[in-house]
Amino acid sequence: MSEQADRANPDDAAASGVTLAGMRAGALMTLPMTPGIFAFGLAIGALSAQRGLTLFETWALTTFLNAGAAQAVAYQVWPEVWSVAALVAVVGVVFTVNARLMLMSASFRPWLGNLPAAQVYPSFAVFTDMNWSLGVAYHARGGRDAGMLVGAGLFTSLVWSLAAIPGWLMVAHVADPRVYALDLMLVVMFSTMSIPVMRRARALAPFVVAGLVALAVGALAPGFWFIVAGALAGAAAGATRLGDG
Amino acid sequence: MAVSLVSYLIRISGFWLMGRIEIGARMRRALEALPGSIFVATVLPIAARSGPPGIAAALAAATLMLTTRREILAIFGGLGAGAAMRALGF
Numbered sequence: 001m002s003e004q005a006d007r008a009n010p011d012d013a014a015a016s017g018v019t020l021a022g023m024r025a026g027a028l029m030t031l032p033m034t035p036g037i038f039a040f041g042l043a044i045g046a047l048s049a050q051r052g053l054t055l056f057e058t059w060a061l062t063t064f065l066n067a068g069a070a071q072a073v074a075y076q077v078w079p080e081v082w083s084v085a086a087l088v089a090v091v092g093v094v095f096t097v098n099a100r101l102m103l104m105s106a107s108f109r110p111w112l113g114n115l116p117a118a119q120v121y122p123s124f125a126v127f128t129d130m131n132w133s134l135g136v137a138y139h140a141r142g143g144r145d146a147g148m149l150v151g152a153g154l155f156t157s158l159v160w161s162l163a164a165i166p167g168w169l170m171v172a173h174v175a176d177p178r179v180y181a182l183d184l185m186l187v188v189m190f191s192t193m194s195i196p197v198m199r200r201a202r203a204l205a206p207f208v209v210a211g212l213v214a215l216a217v218g219a220l221a222p223g224f225w226f227i228v229a230g231a232l233a234g235a236a237a238g239a240t241r242l243g244d245g
Numbered sequence: 246m247a248v249s250l251v252s253y254l255i256r257i258s259g260f261w262l263m264g265r266i267e268i269g270a271r272m273r274r275a276l277e278a279l280p281g282s283i284f285v286a287t288v289l290p291i292a293a294r295s296g297p298p299g300i301a302a303a304l305a306a307a308t309l310m311l312t313t314r315r316e317i318l319a320i321f322g323g324l325g326a327g328a329a330m331r332a333l334g335f
């Protein structure tokens with residue numbers, strides 16, 4: 001504790017360690033998001049059933065992969081019969097869709113950089129879009145407890161994997177999740193969460209660059225590389241005078 | 246299991262990489278622009294690929310979040326807008 005007190009500095013962006021209070025704060029921050037997480041978990045459970053996965057496989061994959069967008073896209077190339085080539089394709093898709101998590105975890109370096117590796121790396125096991133975006137908001141208003149990320153991550157993972165079970169069970173009743181626009185959940189969620197980030201941003205120009213590059217790459221190249229290309233372009237623009245506002 | 250492992254390695258690799266690089270003023274500003282850039286770069290192309298329902302869903306969610314600041318309203322309003330456009334035959 002005294003070690004943390006020595007480091008305490010209100011202007012410092014760096015973290016205090018993972019605490020139970022932080023974990024509880026993270027879970028509480030995630031609570032209002034429960035209906036959204038639940039709805040998305042239902043959708044992924046339904047998609048899993050349509051792909052012919054058993055209920056146990058569905059639960060295991062949602063829990064351990066813990067990445068809804070990647071799972072949804074991976075189902076597009078999910079094979080009938082597994083081979084080495086099929087495994088490479090599925091892993092490749094998961095890598096592409098999740099490459100954004102590499103950028104997201106990198107964006108937390110100023111916050112978590114001073115923590116011991118034994119605390120940081122296990123925390124990233126439950127790292128998703130949800131606790132990343134909540135974490136950005138938490139850090140922006142002065143929160144420094146890394147436990148917030150763990151609490152939000154565990155809570156999200158729990159709701160998400162449990163919701164997949166009724167989703168799997170009800171697939172007979174909702175033949176087409178598109179009718180309820182559940183396939184647009186990622187767009188809706190990210191669109192929602194972009195607003196608080198925009199409000200706090202020093203300049204909007206980098207986001208315009210990110211959007212234009214992503215649209216161009218998305219129109220020209222297949223797959224989900226536009227996320228990585230657009231994000232890197234936006235970050236690069238932020239490093240130039242465009243980032244000054 | 247392989248996909249889970251890859252997903253975890255991706256999660257930590259960005260953080261690990263950044264530890265090997267000195268974070269200067271330029272890099273710090275790039276990282277500040279990163280979160281918003283990821284949101285925008287994800288939403289715009291996927292909404293465009295999804296056609297009118299995707300665009301309506303993204304717009305409705307952003308507008309509701311701007312005006313009400315309530316995530317739940319924005320998420321369900323966005324899904325509702327997408328579903329309504331689909332029901333109208335788009």
